[in-house]
Amino acid sequence: MTVASDPAEGGTFRSAQGVRKVPLRHPWWWVGGVVLLLLIAMFVHLLVTNENMRWSVVLEYLFDAEILGGLVTTLELTVLAMVFGLALGILLAMMRLSANPLFRSVSWLWLWFFRGVPPLVQMVFWFNLATLIPELKLGIPFGPVLRSWDTNTVISSFSAAILGLALTESAYAAEMIRAGIQAVSKGQTEAALVIGMSTSQVMRRIVLPQALRIVIPPIGNDLISMLKFTSLVSVLATPDLLYSAQMIYSRNYKTIPLLLVATIWYLVLTTLLTVAQQHFEKRLTLTRATAGPAGNTRRLRFLPSFGKA
């Protein structure tokens, strides 16, 4: 059996060696690119030349004390709603995975309700809680009352906003965290149980840290959404970033420039969060194999830390 080793055998062979090569051309890229550039140019032209934009006014108010105060309120709302939402979400996720059917049902109902009712409706509802329950009482169920508060003093527009945002977040976080917990293999739980850990130690030390790592990217997305959702509180007259801008333009009628101020700040915040999120995720996916020596073993125990902390 012989194999033809010379490709030229039976025909003429043209070597490609040293011949000029013509790359494939993409004429539509150029057409599309030119159209896009044109549109961008028109848009920028509009932004710069439109009188109503009033960039000088934008600059004037960008660092206005009232705006900055609103910015702080927006950040406070975001952080508080997120923290409460996540804490509740962890609890709900564990209830959802519990062997107790009552826990499971309550968690299911909670998720059904708070995923179904828009946060804005909730906020208005919580804000008007006093008309439903005029007094909040602390005491023994169906028994004596130990203390009571006027609902209106407890539920400010700020706490109504937090409630609406946090409860909605709790429902979404619960589903993510449940998926994260379920993604941690059963073998992990068993390995921890057989070294004698209690069920709560297994959860705290072995399952949750691994689950949270899985859940960090979607939680990052939720945080960015939350930042934007806080602007809903302007309907409750909570002086957040948007409402502060609105208050100013209701006095001076410089509507568009002040909306631009708010827009710029929202963009700055979401950009910062996105960059932080990307940085964080990169850290998470860094192979642990490349991690250096454990010089510093005192790390954050709850939040993820791979390799060098």
Added chain:
Amino acid sequence: MNLPLLRIEQVNKSFGRNHVLRDVSLDVHAGQVQCVIGPSGSGKSTLLRCVNWLEVPDSGHVYLEGEPIGFRWKGASLHEMTSAQLAVQRRQMGMVFQGFHLFPHRRVIENVTEGPIIVNGLDRKSAREQAMDLLSKVGLAEKADAFPESLSGGQMQRVAIARSLAMRPKLMLFDEPTSALDPELVGDVLDVMKDLAYEGMTMVVVTHEMAFARDVADHVVFMDGGCLVEAGPPEQIFAAPEHERTRSFLSRVL
């Protein structure tokens, strides 16, 4: 004979309609190495998991040093244990899984110190010293600061053994510790187990390594179809099995 360290007494277990363990009884005395062999699906893993209550038997009992697992004597009756009480019992038994199950978010040394620190409340420094001793013993001291991900299967399994030993168990349960390993890595793990056996550790080993069973075990237990078919010293089981089922199994694996 004196009280066995571990006694399994007429244990039955079903998964749905699948009757996986049928009236299995077994005594393991302190210092003994018992190897459990048998075809896959015969209930070997389930038997081990019933010992440390990862599976709860439908009927029958397991005793460690005469104390029933999962129950507490109160007067004349047995009360089911809380999970915290069960955790205390489990500390006395180590278990090594086929799939290692190291904690991926902890370094090798932290895998080993986790139990002593969190469960036993040992201080960090003594826990690390003890862990380093154990890691040297399984030949992995230099991997202490690595993450499990970077280890080979054989290394992971040796870390898993060290992690179990760190709790100073009275009894070690091994569920096919070398079945998930590349052939060339099996030897290292078996060597560690042999050392452990010679040091007098009481061990129940589910394995397909017949040479290990023959050389190291005091007793070999053959299971098939959820029944404990035959048990005895390795010379007897391997050379002169009484039951046809044992014979046909051995002819297939030897």
